[in-house]
Amino acid sequence: MLKMIKVKSVKREELINVTSEIKKYIAKIDLNHGKITLFVPHTTAAVTINENADPDVPHDIIFGLGKIAPNVSAYHHAEGNSDAHIKSTLVGCSQDILVENGQMVLGTWQGIFFCEFDGPRTRKLYIYSSEER
Amino acid sequence: MLKMIKVKSVKREELINVTSEIKKYIAKIDLNHGKITLFVPHTTAAVTINENADPDVPHDIIFGLGKIAPNVSAYHHAEGNSDAHIKSTLVGCSQDILVENGQMVLGTWQGIFFCEFDGPRTRKLYIYSSEER
């Protein structure tokens, strides 16, 4: 089953917690054991798993990525968002999530974040599972 | 089904568009709904999804990665390609692609790129699907 959800960013760069949306999908397809795949169909966004507890962690990830791929004028691409393209490739546009006893197999501190690197925009996030049982 | 395709790079660093090869594989195995996995069996190469339209984007990704993991002499590995190993780990050697109605679920601007970081070489790219239907 393939489902698309919309994710709305309000800033240029933002980590948006989508953990509860993924939880709802798993409940809806009644997946007990298996795996789901998240896929971001954008080239200036990504998906990651990181700390869900302290909001300073998403802040520091955005700050750190800004140091790693700064938004400078040395790039060729005329749209001025090459930093966002590089961040998308570094973080990646897909993520697997394991499911056991109807629950996501996540560590205590883990949450799932849609990564906006060139917002604000309304974005798409695909959720897929081949295993509905 | 596991298939291997050859990818030929002509430069040390190069993003090679393999989208049409993946499309052909999906048609050949007649996959209607499901997922395929790409896997790069090399430690100085990777696979990513990014913008397919403006060739300046692949250029800027290579340029940006060169700033992130520069080819300097501070590394220990004697082969002089530690930058390529680091880029391989940053970008990643596998990629999931979703398929719906016989078509890859890709955004408008997305293409699939084999990332050469220590060419020129002839490389391998594996394509796998457990779901042939």
Added chain:
Amino acid sequence: MLKMIKVKSVKREELINVTSEIKKYIAKIDLNHGKITLFVPHTTAAVTINENADPDVPHDIIFGLGKIAPNVSAYHHAEGNSDAHIKSTLVGCSQDILVENGQMVLGTWQGIFFCEFDGPRTRKLYIYSSEER
């Protein structure tokens, strides 16, 4: 089948070769053709595939990541390990491994490494396969 293995790090940052553990899992579930997924349930650790032969390569990857996401005081997160969170997102917490004829589809030089970025600790690594045959 979902299995959890423990990985013990002895340094703050360390790439720990887990290739033989994954090999044992594949033999144990008697997987002939298919795919397994590795998942790290931590936000300051990751999993990657890179060179298994020269120990200077894991050394240089840790060195390079330290340049990319330095452990500086500019971060907000009070625990002082934001560099480790950033590295976790850059490298990624999951990895697919293809299996053919009972063997992992890995290149000559590839090994699988658990990446510790905030040790020493005892960590968990999940191994999953939906395909037992």
